Amino acid sequence: MNPSATRRRAIGIALVALVTAGALAACSSSDAKTGDAAGGTYVIWDPYPQFDDSSAWVKLLGDCGTKAGVVVKRTAFDTTDLTSKTLLAAQQGNAPDVLIVDNPVVSTLAEAGVLTSSDEIRLDTSAIDPNLLGAGQIAGKAYGIPIGANTLALYYNKSVLAAAGVDITSVKDWASLTAALAKVKAAGKKGITFSAIGTEEGSFQFLPWFWGSGADLTKLDSPEAVSALSLWTDWLKQGYAPNSVINNTQTTSWQEFATGQFAFAENGTWQRANAAKAGFGYGIIAVPARDGGTAAAPTGGEFVTVPVQKTTARYAISQKLVACLTDTDNSLATTTTLSYIAPTAAVQAKQVAAAPDLAVWVSAVKAAKGRTGDNLGTKYPKISQPLWTAVQAALSGSANPAAALSTAQAAAAAATK
């Protein structure tokens, strides 16, 4: 045998060995979590990548683990990534022990059989506001606990309104709001900004107006729905709202408001901290319904859920972790950290006592309703997409509101059949 052939064979064998070893290591590492039930490591996934290990939120996770006698391993994902990551992990039998996930996704994950129901793991949800629990109820079963809630309201710029001679207390319904926008435009400022982007965010922002008109998600082409979409479309036509709303995310819409040129912005609880930094006086009113009163806005915020595990013995500890994260004392700290409204009346009262300006938000959250509620569950996404498409069609002028919504209704009916 010549020397070069020997050497080549040796290298070949070494390479095979390396590849095999690598493959074995890859297989074995995935088994690390499925250890014994008592003690050990518990995995928590959350959609809060903005919090690092030194944050109050991650410290709370650690403390809850210590109380339950386990080590908590936390991974943060971008919220848009979390659904597919969870589905893939569940497919591999590798789901986290505790999953904190955006509320409209709960019904999808429950439908996929990824989540345990609240009865199964004996979660106590009696103190939680029923309208918030709605998003996690599918076919008579409840899944998870809301960790906190947020919703939409109208921020207004005090100096812009003062310059235009608008008294904010006069804004009570759609007609008075539109009149206020007209005055603002006449004074040379811009009226209102919102997000009508072609994603779930667009539906989320349109829903307060949709529900505020009295429309129902099961009938997208009702005259009420058309009146809501016409309201937005007319604002664009009159120049009360900028054309850019069609592509605005809630963040870019906020950036427009932060320029100080806009009288109103539809945005969420989570912008409170930024509003304080904006450098102008601002106030908040609930989104008005068509004929006055407060429109129901969709609830935002996450649910704490317990995904299905192979070793059911793990649920006892997971349940302790969930209870710890949502108990009254921690809830105040958590919701303050996340800039959310607490899901229980007791903690809401404490929040308002600490920060009186939260009162508007608390009443908005009480009036809010879950998108997947009304027994829509996983039908909601199939309705939401035609809805945001209709909003885009009407605002961009490619169809009038009535035609856009009747197309949407046809698409939604076909998809949810």
Place this chain on the structure above:
Amino acid sequence: MSQRTRAADRPSVRRPGENAGAFSPRPRPVRRARSEQWAAWAFLVPVAVYLLAFFAYPLYRNVELSLRDYTVRSFVHGGAKFTGLGNYAKILKDPAFVPALTHTIVFTLVSLAFQFTIGLALAVFFARAFPLSATLRALFLVPWLLPLIVSASTWSWVLNTDSGVANAVLQQIGIPPVTWLTSPTWSLVSVIIANIWIGIPFNLVVLHSGLQSIPGQLYEAAQIDGAGGWQQFWRITFPLLRPVSAITLLLGLVYTLKVFDIIWIMTRGGPTGSSATLATWSYQLSFGNLLPAFGPGAAVGNLLILMASAAGLVYIRVQKRQYQP
């Protein structure tokens, strides 16, 4: 590979080790031949494992996804019904299909035409060294070096209807503002403009290096014969640049077919699907909704793969023809 090239290649590519193989004309001890075969296979293993794990398996999974009726439940727990070409029938019948296909074709062809023409013009311009030419050329590379999310976000600011630079400039010269990203008529144009800008540097670089390989004497001879600038370009530069041009265009075709990020960041394929291509539609189906539709999403993805591999095959053929003597 044609018979002619194989015969021509043989003598030069044969290496010493090859004699020892099973095809060797001289009889050899069987044991040694076999052991060397094992070594040869062992060498193949890493690349084979790599190909299987990162190309064959995902491709197989994608085809499988597209042939079954996956719901979120069956995605996790298995047992999705085999539906044959059901998902393909569904997407072909979908009212969004024809627009998405048309947009993909228009997007790709228009982008390629402009990228190539502008890239070639700039390459010819930079072929002669002049003061600061290297600096200028480096500046033209910037779009290529920027992360796509940065360039796409910047373009959406530039093209913002109310506060964008583009409309401010138009207003200066008396043209009313254009609703670039927010009207169904303009959204596709806008993403094409951004994509052309991003693609020019690639064309510039490849064509510029192609120009370097054209001998200077040809131009001197042509000048002596009295050929002008245009004639030199059409009779020397263009024909001699043909092989490089073909490769540039074909690579560009494959890159442009799959463009997703720019469109998604700038318009999300909207408004109302007016700038949706097959790539954004596939993403929309699989990940752009609270309730993922993996089957149809994978089916659209596979159509794109088919289109890209057709282009890839053309590329391989062209490349082969080039290396023929």
